[in-house]
Amino acid sequence: MARWEPNARERLVRAAVELFAEQGYEATTVNEIAERAGGLTKTTFFRHFADKREVLFAGQEIHNRIVAEAIAEAPAAATPLELASLALDALASSFAQDRRDIGRRLRAVLANSAELRERSASKRAALSEAMAQALRARDVPELVADLAAELGTRAFYGAFDRWTSTADQRTLVEYARQMFGELKAAVSVLE
Amino acid sequence: MARWEPNARERLVRAAVELFAEQGYEATTVNEIAERAGGLTKTTFFRHFADKREVLFAGQEIHNRIVAEAIAEAPAAATPLELASLALDALASSFAQDRRDIGRRLRAVLANSAELRERSASKRAALSEAMAQALRARDVPELVADLAAELGTRAFYGAFDRWTSTADQRTLVEYARQMFGELKAAVSVLE
Incomplete structure (x- = not known):
């Protein structure tokens, strides 16, 4: 079930920018971003952002x-x-x-x-x-x-x-x- | 073999814009653009443009x-x-x-x-x-x-x-x- 993740949005943005900088935008998956953001899930990611790109333009x-x-x-x-x-x-x-x-x-x-x-x-x-x-x-x-x-x-x-x-x-x-x-x-x- | 097509570039641009306007950008193929441009081929298209999108920004x-x-x-x-x-x-x-x-x-x-x-x-x-x-x-x-x-x-x-x-x-x-x-x-x- 969906549960409240404190600061999930901010954590996902930070994780995404880190990963994109480290290994490139193309090579990074939504799963990796969610994982790097302190063990969040893909579902949590998509609750906040339409896709991988939009995390940067939120x-x-x-x-x-x-x-x-x-x-x-x-x-x-x-x-x-x-x-x-x-x-x-x-x-x-x-x-x-x-x-x-x-x-x-x-x-x-x-x-x-x-x-x-x-x-x-x-x-x-x-x-x-x-x-x-x-x-x-x-x-x-x-x-x-x-x-x-x-x-x-x-x-x-x-x-x-x-x-x-x-x-x-x-x-x-x-x-x-x-x-x-x-x-x-x-x-x-x-x- | 490649042969010279007079005004091919201009004809391709015109055909592409017509087709995009008529049936949408996504729905239009490079083959259709080449055909509409007076029977040109896909090969001729790619001699002038990198892809379907670039025909508009040539x-x-x-x-x-x-x-x-x-x-x-x-x-x-x-x-x-x-x-x-x-x-x-x-x-x-x-x-x-x-x-x-x-x-x-x-x-x-x-x-x-x-x-x-x-x-x-x-x-x-x-x-x-x-x-x-x-x-x-x-x-x-x-x-x-x-x-x-x-x-x-x-x-x-x-x-x-x-x-x-x-x-x-x-x-x-x-x-x-x-x-x-x-x-x-x-x-x-x-x-």
Whole structure:
């Protein structure tokens, strides 16, 4: 019978990323992931994830909701870039320091799989679209919303790359704010 | 023995997009595509494309080269946005009016396949990266290059969407210039 496994979801993600990094994505089975996650079963795995690939992209809907809510709840006077910045803060602060290690391994796994990179690009596009939708719902014009969302998304992924390839004490929020500032400066010198 | 088939590549692309639109991507075989392309063979198909999916993304390397060359050959005084605009012009002018019909069907095919949308997002990212690389080679700072490339890519895909969902006499170049102008205006009101 199904029983409650504490933190099963988080344990499965960690086990999957470890195994993919060690022996490759293709070579890893769902059984191995469940076993590595402290003796869980395949059934438990499939209670949490549709398939082997989705274990890496499990946060997608939660992340989309976080940015949408941050934008919906922001002060009325906020500019498009301020809205994107609030969404970025909310998203980055949902990543605890212990995700840094998973992120580092995930980078290596993505580097070795075109299929996973394609899936990752699709997750990124969905995040940007979630931000843009929330911005449009606040009457930001369509193209302005798209661009502000693009800058927020770009800042998030850029910050995540830096955060997972260094080893200081700074949080993802700090990296994200710095990256967003750099992107705003870059916008101002485009022409 | 292999023999020369005039326009085989173009005929195969057209046949594939027609069949994918009519009966779905999954249901279509390489044999059917070759047959529809005026009695070509599977062997001819595989001389041009690695697999069924790649027939839709065949232009990728040519497109990347077109934007890279346009940027490399631009006047020394050009700003990052002017460079992106020249790349966009060069790319858009490589699409003759008869590609509009293929583009329209392709949109429908992509709408029905998550796998193809993921592949398409990857092609788009590669185009943006090709532009950004060419801009960096001209000493445009990294983030500025990334953003100018993003705007050029966004203008291309936005213009292509409009071009393939309307039926006037305007060329893709005209659509691309208008879209790029709208994006520049949107940048100026971000904050």
